[in-house]
Amino acid sequence: MGRAISVPINGDVLAWAMAQAGVDDIELAERCKTSPDVIADWREGDQKPTKTQFNRAVARLRRPRAIYFLAEPPEDDPVIRAFRSPPGQEGARQLTDTELRALRTAERLQKIARWIREQRGDQAIAIPQITEATNINDSLRDTHAFLKWQVQDQFDASSASEAARRLRHQLETAGVLVLQFAMKDTGCRGFSLHDDLAPVVAVNSAYTVEARIFSYLHEFAHLARGADSICARLPDSGVERKCERFAAAFLMPRKPFESYVDQSFGPLSQISSIGQVSRVARRFKVSLRATALRLEQIDRAVAGLYDRVDAEADFKGGPGFSRDNSAAAVRLREWGAGYAELLLDAQHRHLLAHTDILEYTNLSSTQLSELRSRVEVGAGAEG
Amino acid sequence: VIDGSAIVSVSIEFKDPIKANPVYIGMTDLLNRGDLCFCDQVVEELERTVRAEPPLMWASGCATGRPHKGAQYPAIEYVAQDFTAIIDGTVRDTQEPAALYVVAQALELQNGGHQITVVSEDRLVKPTRASLLEGCEHFSIRCIPLLPFLSETGIP
Numbered sequence: 423m424g425r426a427i428s429v430p431i432n433g434d435v436l437a438w439a440m441a442q443a444g445v446d447d448i449e450l451a452e453r454c455k456t457s458p459d460v461i462a463d464w465r466e467g468d469q470k471p472t473k474t475q476f477n478r479a480v481a482r483l484r485r486p487r488a489i490y491f492l493a494e495p496p497e498d499d500p501v502i503r504a505f506r507s508p509p510g511q512e513g514a515r516q517l518t519d520t521e522l523r524a525l526r527t528a529e530r531l532q533k534i535a536r537w538i539r540e541q542r543g544d545q546a547i548a549i550p551q552i553t554e555a556t557n558i559n560d561s562l563r564d565t566h567a568f569l570k571w572q573v574q575d576q577f578d579a580s581s582a583s584e585a586a587r588r589l590r591h592q593l594e595t596a597g598v599l600v601l602q603f604a605m606k607d608t609g610c611r612g613f614s615l616h617d618d619l620a621p622v623v624a625v626n627s628a629y630t631v632e633a634r635i636f637s638y639l640h641e642f643a644h645l646a647r648g649a650d651s652i653c654a655r656l657p658d659s660g661v662e663r664k665c666e667r668f669a670a671a672f673l674m675p676r677k678p679f680e681s682y683v684d685q686s687f688g689p690l691s692q693i694s695s696i697g698q699v700s701r702v703a704r705r706f707k708v709s710l711r712a713t714a715l716r717l718e719q720i721d722r723a724v725a726g727l728y729d730r731v732d733a734e735a736d737f738k739g740g741p742g743f744s745r746d747n748s749a750a751a752v753r754l755r756e757w758g759a760g761y762a763e764l765l766l767d768a769q770h771r772h773l774l775a776h777t778d779i780l781e782y783t784n785l786s787s788t789q790l791s792e793l794r795s796r797v798e799v800g801a802g803a804e805g
Numbered sequence: 806v807i808d809g810s811a812i813v814s815v816s817i818e819f820k821d822p823i824k825a826n827p828v829y830i831g832m833t834d835l836l837n838r839g840d841l842c843f844c845d846q847v848v849e850e851l852e853r854t855v856r857a858e859p860p861l862m863w864a865s866g867c868a869t870g871r872p873h874k875g876a877q878y879p880a881i882e883y884v885a886q887d888f889t890a891i892i893d894g895t896v897r898d899t900q901e902p903a904a905l906y907v908v909a910q911a912l913e914l915q916n917g918g919h920q921i922t923v924v925s926e927d928r929l930v931k932p933t934r935a936s937l938l939e940g941c942e943h944f945s946i947r948c949i950p951l952l953p954f955l956s957e958t959g960i961p
Contacts, residue, residue, distance in 0.1 A: 430878050486901035488892040491878075491885035496894050523897075530895040530933065537932030775929055776817060777810040780854040782933075784900055787813070787855055 428470035431490040437465040438495030439483040442502065443522060453482045484523065501529055501615065505652045521610055521652070524603035528615055528624050531761055534782050535599055536620035538768045546618040547597035552646040552668070562671055565646065569596055573678050576707045582631045585707040589638055593623065594760030598645070600638065602627040602756050607737050613652040614641040621645045627756075632709040633736040639669035670716040674706050682706075683722055693717050694724040699731065709736055749785055750793035757783075762797050806911040807832075807843050807954075808937055809850040809903055810926035812860045814951045822859070829863045831960030836867050840958075844875035844910045846903035853900065876909035880916075884909040888943045893934035908940040915946060923948040 440450060447458035447465075454461070454475045463469035471479060480487050489496065502525060506515050517525070550564035566572060569592045579585035590600045601624040603609075611633075612625040623641035625634045637653070643665035644651040653662060682705055683691065687698060696710065703713040714731045717723035754762060765782055768774040774782070780790060815832075819825035835841035848868055851861040868874075876884075884905055885892060891905045904927060915921040923946055927937035941948035949957075 427878075430882055480898045484898050486893065486896055486898055488881070488885050488901065488905045489894055491882040492889060492892070493886045526895070526897075533895060534932045773929070774931070775810070775926060777813055777854065777926060778929065778931060780813075781900075781902060784853070786853070787816075787858060789856075 426472040426474070429473055429476040429490075430470055431464070431476065432492060432494070433465045433467040435490050435492050435495045436479070438498075439485050439489070440465075442485075442499060443483045444516065444519075445482060450479060450482060454478045484526075499526070499529070501525060501650060504650060505613070515652075518605070518609050520603070520605045520608075524601075524605055524609075524624060525613065525652075527603070528599075528601055528613070528622050531599060531601065531757060532615055532617055532620045532622050535761060535764050536617055538764050538773060539619045541768070541773050542771070544619060547621055549596075549598075549621060549642075549646050551648060552643065558668065558671065561646065561668065562675070565642070565672060569593060573673070573675050573706070576673065577705070579707060582635065582707040586631045586635045586638075589635060590758065593638060593642065594758055594763075597621070597760075598623055598642065599760055600758045601625070601761075602634070602758075604628060611653045612637040612641045614644040614650060616645055616648055616650050629736050630709060632703065632707060633711070636669050636673065636708055636712040639672050640665045643668040666715065667719060670712055670719060673708050673712065674716040676720060679706070679716060680720060680722070683717070691722070692724050693722055693727060696731065699727070711736055748792060749789040750796055753783055753785060753789075753793060754796060759797055759800075762793055766794060766797060806907060806914065806921060807841060807847075807924040808907045808927060809843075809847045809854065809860075810937070811924045811951045811954070812843070812847070812851060812864055813855055814926045815863075816855075816859050818951060825859065827961045828955065829859070831955070831958065832863070833867050833870075835958060835960075836872070837870055839872040842871045842873040842910070842914075844873075844903065844906045846875065846901070846906040850903040873910065873914060875906060876913040880909040880913040881906065884912060884940070884944070888935070888940055890935035891937075891940045891943075895933050902934065904934065904937045904940060907937060908944060908946070911941065911946045912944050915944075921946055922954070924951060924954040926950055 440446070447461040451458045451461045454471065455478070456475060460469060464471055502517065502522065505517060505525065550561060550568050552561045571589060571592050575588060576585050579588060593600050599620060599622045601622060603624055603626065605626040605628060607628050609626050609628065611629060612623065614624070615622040623638060623645065625637040625641065627634070629637065640653060641651070647661065683693065683702060686701060687693065693699060699710050699713050699717065703710050706713065710731045711728065714723060714728040718728050762783070765774065765779050769776065769779050780787065783790060783793065785793060815825055815828050819828055832841060843864065848864050851864050855861045891908060893902055896902065907923065907925070911921045911923050923937065923941050925937040925948055928950065929936055938948050
């Protein structure tokens with residue numbers, strides 16, 4: 423039997439990739455079918471992996487093979503570093519594997535989108551800013567104008583999915599990249615990546631479409647505050663609670679909201695049952711929890727109503743998105759029509775070639791043709 | 806040394822199979838004579854970008870007859886360290902571009918005394934990595950697009 427070929431990887435880069443992925447010697451050893459001591463030797467440069475072991479390590483750490491041959495490790499990802507130590511929280515947050523993948527994908531798409539907009543000479547995306555000094559009513563008015571969105575658009579939508587699709591379209595038209603990632607019910611609700619040319623909001627597709635509508639606005643509020651964020655299921659800081667209130671007030675403006683509650687349950691009534699919350703939620707195409715939150719904010723809920731709404735109600739309870747699962751449909755659903763339009767425009771302007779577009783969409787030529795057709799007919803998608 | 810973008814371009818430049826087939830046959834002849842090669846990573850890239858379409862069918866079909874199947878690790882390591890910009894560090898392992906490996910293959914062959922031309926349509930500046938053309942320029946390797954290559958080699 424021939425001697426196995428050793429792969430001359432840089433141990434420091436391996437150590438870096440492991441740290442970035444949150445993988446320790448024991449986990450990688452298990453994956454590579456070796457012992458933790460051997461992994462330590464790889465990191466220290468005292469041994470090299472075989473080709474098979476290298477392939478297994480690459481598959482677990484999800485970085486391109488080429489980086490392991492670099493002379494020194496790449497810079498730490500500042501976003502991942504920041505999200506491991508969110509402001510207002512003590513200690514490091516252990517990002518899940520799906521969150522890490524989603525963050526890295528979002529950063530890649532943001533980098534590509536930003537580059538295209540720079541090449542086109544686009545103006546910065548003028549998101550109305552929210553500061554501590556900003557009056558919330560002014561912010562709400564400016565944001566409604568910026569997104570060209572009124573509560574009537576929610577009423578007019580035939581379903582929550584339709585409302586989400588339209589709202590996503592408005593965000594994308596305004597220049598925001600809107601992404602969806604399957605981050606499971608253990609992952610964050612969403613995150614945002616601030617950038618003057620390619621701001622990103624990303625939401626967890628494990629949540630119901632009503633919950634995602636709320637998350638779009640919650641994450642948008644973070645962008646308006648000029649900061650990146652990663653948001654847990656429940657608001658866990660002052661800033662989170664402010665973004666929560668902003669999203670609730672945007673989607674359920676006080677006047678039409680109170681008016682509907684008065685009309686449905688009587689003037690000055692206090693909402694006490696989940697059935698009542700559900701009726702209001704259906705009208706505004708938002709989640710039960712968002713509705714309960716808003717009712718409490720405007721003193722129209724009995725004490726503890728929000729806590730009684732089951733947190734699990736925000737989850738879809740199944741992995742399925744929809745029946746339209748072609749690669750092009752999935753790409754549009756996950757990465758958004760806004761990103762696809764940018765790429766197609768870059769090709770049209772000869773900024774990028776056909777094969778570049780394949781590289782940046784992870785699609786084959788045939789699948790790209792389908793995506794192009796879908797974009798041309800304005801087929802956005804919500805899961 | 807031909808890359809995935811050039812192989813894909815055969816089906817773009819010659820949409821009619823009657824016109825494309827002689828090109829594939831001409832390239833196969835070159836390959837069988839030992840004058841054309843591509844690395845394993847190009848096949849992997851085509852598996853992602855063209856799936857079951859003619860460019861992949863051609864590359865898969867003649868892969869075993871290639872005179873050179875890719876660079877050894879020292880050449881890969883050298884290119885990675887001497888022209889880091891060719892690496893797309895933002896991409897997942899399963900989507901890694903073949904560019905670095907194409908340059909490494911060309912460089913290894915060139916250093917082995919062969920007269921090398923890289924055939925590639927990967928020529929535009931990109932957001933996430935240097936193009937193959939930039940990589941070739943860095944190492945003083947000749948790099949031409951598909952159509953001039955076909956013209957030079959007399960492939961119809």
